[in-house]
Amino acid sequence: MGRAVPVTAQLHKTAEEEHEEQLRNLVRVVSACTLGLWSFAAGILIGTFFLF
Numbered sequence: 001m002g003r004a005v006p007v008t009a010q011l012h013k014t015a016e017e018e019h020e021e022q023l024r025n026l027v028r029v030v031s032a033c034t035l036g037l038w039s040f041a042a043g044i045l046i047g048t049f050f051l052f
Contacts, residue, residue, distance in 0.1 A: 013021075
């Protein structure tokens with residue numbers, strides 16, 4: 001049993017680590033959405049030159 005205690009202690013994250021992980025995930029989602037919007041805008045801009 002003495003060896004199992006450090007392993008189970010590592011499984012529990014602190015509140016700060018969970019907050020940092022959630023923040024990183026939020027930044028990833030926002031970055032992906034921003035990249036998608038920029039790509040969409042670039043496509044519309046390029047499309048207007050080819051259509052008109």
